[in-house]
Amino acid sequence: MATQAPERTRATFLPVSDPDAPPQHPRPGLGKPTSEESFTLVGTWVAALAMAWLVTQRLLPLGGWAWLVVAWLALGILFTVVIGFMTGRRVDVVDRVAGAVITSGALVVGAALVSTVAFVIFRGWEPLLHANFFIDDMSGVGPRDPFDRGGIAHAIVGSAIQLGIAIAVTLPLGIATAVFMTEVGGRLAGVVRTIVEAMTALPSIVAGLFIYTVLIVAVGFPRSGFAAAMALSVMMLPIIARAADVVLRVVPGGLREASLALGASRWSTVWHVVLPTARPGLATAVILGVARGVGETSPVLLTSGVASFMVTNPTDGVMNSLPLYIFKGARSPEPMDIERAFAAATVLLILVLALFVVARVVARTRTTARRPSLLRRFRRPTQQETR
Known part of the structure; x- marks a missing residue:
């Protein structure tokens, strides 16, 4: 007669109470306060x-x-x-x-x-309610004239021209400096990085004095919007170069190695792999540089001067800007000029916000209409593609 195997009994263990141990059954919604x-x-x-x-x-x-x-x-x-x-x-x-x-x-x-x-x-809300504040200049307008006369069109145009020239100068120089420090390297790259880091703390008055001494006194160039743009370039260049250097160093080294292994040159790797990968960060670097230069007053005051009329030629005499207009109006004893200065400061805030939005849209990664990447160019075609 076959003997039946004894039934296995399930052992029960009593939990050991530990005051420092976490609860066995965490409460629902972990991380949310009760x-x-x-x-x-x-x-x-x-x-x-x-x-x-x-x-x-x-x-x-x-x-x-x-x-x-x-x-x-x-x-x-x-x-x-x-x-x-x-x-x-x-x-x-x-x-x-x-x-x-x-x-x-x-x-x-x-x-x-x-x-x-x-x-x-x-x-500054009251001057903003008048359309002439945005389309007229201050030529022939006194400090006690009402808000339906005069405007800041000459200051807006001057700031746009000066910043446009400064960006055109600093953007290629700043990114090229960052590429040299990150991709080329060497002893000279360390010296350049030290100089760039030291120039980030450069006082704005020193930049204005430098351009005033070199461009206006030594060369004989007149005080103009172009000289003010060069002073802004001195302020913006180290900011853009330093921020772009940090962004380029974040790009994974595996992307560079894969591109070089597929036969791409060093320049093609930088142009088609490194820079597109770091494009959002480079746009942020440009934003930081523009934010540093858009509100500078002392270098523009030394190199350009204040004008109450419209000037569109950056090499033809003095050219006003929004920071200079705000500075001149805030120092005026007349309440009307002070309110116009606050209104111009509001416009400056709106322009900086619009510039930030445009830069973020440009820096957005393209998904639909994207160019073939460098890795796709150098890969071998499949059998279906050859057919």
Whole structure:
């Protein structure tokens, strides 16, 4: 008679309780705060705001909203630490404090940016309601004339011409410098990189004095928009070269090796592989350079001068620009000129934003109408393609 095998019993193990071990069943929505955590967070900052108001507005002579915000941030972080030790562990306290500090810093920076833009628009909104402000110049217009006379068309045209010349000069030079530092290398590349990094901190007044001494005093070239564009080029060139150098070094080395292995030359590799791969970053480098040069006042003031009429020839005498117009209007004792200066600052902000949008659209990677890549050119055709 066959004997039956004994049935196997399933062993049960009791979990060992470890206070420091994570829970076996994590709560749903990992990473999202629970309702209790959200209530604690909101209550902490509300209590900190009430305490900051009591301290700054009632107990201490620290009137004003600036001291209130500073005290609110400090007390909010302090209350976060205290409540964190009451309800959690040390790692939870560190996480909450780090999150509070980062969030507070981002909110402060965002509030400063929004308040600056809002203040500029609020002070200069009235001249923007008149169409002549965008199509007329200030020739024959006095500082006390109403806003329906005069405009900033000459300053807009001058800034566009000067920036256009500066970009035409700095864009090929900056990218070529970055390609030399990244792709060529050698001892000379290290020297060039050191000079570029040192020039990024060059004061704008020094660039203006350099162009004024070399181009105007030594060569005898008149003060004009072209001289101002050369001064802006000195300011923009190290920014574009340094940012483009960082972008080109991020391109994977495997792309270069694959291109060279397929028989492409070094120049073809740089032109068809490296530069198209880094095109969005290069557009960002150009944006940084233009942002540095579009608001410069001192080099343009030394090399160009202020004009109240329209000038379209960059080599024919003085040429005004938006920074110079804003500088001249802000220093005027007349309220009408000050409001026009704020309106011109609003237009300058809008132009910079439009330039940023255009650069991002140009830098967008092409998907549909894309040229054949270098790797596709050098690969062998398949049998179906040969047929």
